[in-house]
Amino acid sequence: MNNSFILMELSIQVGWRLDAFTLIVAAALAALTMAASMGLLYLASARQACLVDWTVAAALFALSNGLGAIGLHQQAGPILFIACVNALHIGGHFGMLAGVRRHLHLAPGWRWGVLLMAAVLAAHGLMFARGAPLYRLALFTPFVGALNLGAAWLLWRRSEREACAAHTPLIVLQVLSALQQAARMAIMLAYDGRPPGFLGGDFFRTSGALAMLVYMSLATMCCALIVSHQQTLALRRASLTDVLTGWLNRRALHDVATRDFRRCRRNGSAMFFITFDIDHFKPINDRYGHGVGDAAICHVTALSARVLRGYDALFRIGGEEFAVLVVGEHAGNVCAMAERLREAVVATPLTVEGKPVAMTVSVGVAALDAHDQKWEDILSRADVALYHAKQNGRNRVSVHGSDVIGRGQAARLQAVGA
Numbered sequence: 436m437n438n439s440f441i442l443m444e445l446s447i448q449v450g451w452r453l454d455a456f457t458l459i460v461a462a463a464l465a466a467l468t469m470a471a472s473m474g475l476l477y478l479a480s481a482r483q484a485c486l487v488d489w490t491v492a493a494a495l496f497a498l499s500n501g502l503g504a505i506g507l508h509q510q511a512g513p514i515l516f517i518a519c520v521n522a523l524h525i526g527g528h529f530g531m532l533a534g535v536r537r538h539l540h541l542a543p544g545w546r547w548g549v550l551l552m553a554a555v556l557a558a559h560g561l562m563f564a565r566g567a568p569l570y571r572l573a574l575f576t577p578f579v580g581a582l583n584l585g586a587a588w589l590l591w592r593r594s595e596r597e598a599c600a601a602h603t604p605l606i607v608l609q610v611l612s613a614l615q616q617a618a619r620m621a622i623m624l625a626y627d628g629r630p631p632g633f634l635g636g637d638f639f640r641t642s643g644a645l646a647m648l649v650y651m652s653l654a655t656m657c658c659a660l661i662v663s664h665q666q667t668l669a670l671r672r673a674s675l676t677d678v679l680t681g682w683l684n685r686r687a688l689h690d691v692a693t694r695d696f697r698r699c700r701r702n703g704s705a706m707f708f709i710t711f712d713i714d715h716f717k718p719i720n721d722r723y724g725h726g727v728g729d730a731a732i733c734h735v736t737a738l739s740a741r742v743l744r745g746y747d748a749l750f751r752i753g754g755e756e757f758a759v760l761v762v763g764e765h766a767g768n769v770c771a772m773a774e775r776l777r778e779a780v781v782a783t784p785l786t787v788e789g790k791p792v793a794m795t796v797s798v799g800v801a802a803l804d805a806h807d808q809k810w811e812d813i814l815s816r817a818d819v820a821l822y823h824a825k826q827n828g829r830n831r832v833s834v835h836g837s838d839v840i841g842r843g844q845a846a847r848l849q850a851v852g853a
């Protein structure tokens with residue numbers, strides 16, 4: 436049974452009375468609270484731009500309800516007054532969608548929102564819209580429903596896996612809002628614009644104001660939840676990322692490698708570490724200064740990331756030492772990848788003050804072994820191979836374990852250990 440009918444029944448049995456004017460004032464206050472909450476959250480710390488859209492949306496709702504309360508108090512208003520109430524209301528729903536779009540890194544499209552509000556104002560000039568509230572409801576409900584469902588659909592389709600839980604309440608709220616608007620319109624149409632009383636008052640106004648009050652209260656919570664969860668994710672990402680290169684740090688290495696080691700052990704998949712270190716890096720620092728040293732590190736990581744495209748497990752594990760975790764690849768491909776990495780650094784010198792500065796890297800490769808107890812065992816073998824590459828003249832790839840090297844690569848790569 437529809438919620439509205441349940442409440443009608445209850446109001447008759449229990450004798451509830453909620454007057455529309457009080458409800459509209461309460462909805463305006465709830466909208467003001469949301470505007471203040473979103474605005475303060477933006478100023479206080481979060482600084483997420485979607486908060487600005489949601490502040491504007493809530494302010495439009497507050498204005499719409501405030502004007503609605505004045506109109507109701509004066510019992511009637513000119514059509515321009517009603518047009519402003521409706522345009523602001525639809526603008527508020529557009530603002531909710533704009534905030535969702537910006538949160539998902541899409542353009543908020545406020546230009547379309549302003550056009551929509553202007554079109555709503557202009558539509559009140561039509562004979563049809565000048566008539567009974569039922570006609571306006573029939574005209575505008577599909578737009579509000581589309582805005583509500585559009586926001587829900589975007590959140591559902593474009594949510595990252597780790598943000599799903601925080602997005603779900605707003606998705607549900609937007610869908611319920613669209614359903615509520617459709618149910619309200621259907622009841623109005625079914626009773627030809629004159630349904631029985633609702634909670635002791637006029638159905639059209641009382642149900643609309645009550646729905647608005649509930650929507651504003653819940654939207655405040657849903658939007659705040661999304662923003663605070665986003666902030667938590669950003670902090671977590673920052674704690675796992677190296678500031679200079681944007682590569683993952685040692686803490687992230689521990690999390691990712693522990694998870695992948697267990698999975699590879701279970702599935703019997705291959706797992707490799709490629710470690711590499713910039714050769715003679717200290718002289719670059721000493722000669723050109725730390726700033727150029729930092730640029731050299733970024734130069735090498737950018738080149739490596741291009742060669743290792745598709746592998747996002749790239750780690751900075753020391754000052755100028757890096758590791759790449761590769762899972763499920765053939766040993767031959769991993770060795771070829773390590774060689775391409777070395778070649779890319781040789782082929783692309785760093786430019787300092789317009790002059791090329793040659794750079795090279797030494798690379799070590801090791802694979803998961805049947806006796807390994809932990810991922811650190813593979814990494815330390817890759818480090819042994821890297822040390823071997825350094826000892827044997829640098830600018831070369833050494834692979835731990837001759838069995839890891841394919842026959843085709845044996846000529847170019849050096850094997851270390853058993």
Ligand SMILES: Nc1nc2c(ncn2[C@@H]2O[C@H](COP(=O)(O)OP(=O)(O)OP(=O)(O)O)[C@@H](O)[C@H]2O)c(=O)[nH]1
Pocket residue numbers: 679712713714715716717718720724725726727728729732753754755825829
């Ligand atoms: N600019 C800059 N230098 C760093 C950073 N981290 C470590 N270093 C420097 O990197 C240098 C590493 O020097 P070494 O370990 O002697 O290695 P190397 O000179 O590259 O020699 P080999 O590795 O043996 O080829 C040290 O001078 C560190 O101060 C950083 O983030 N930025």
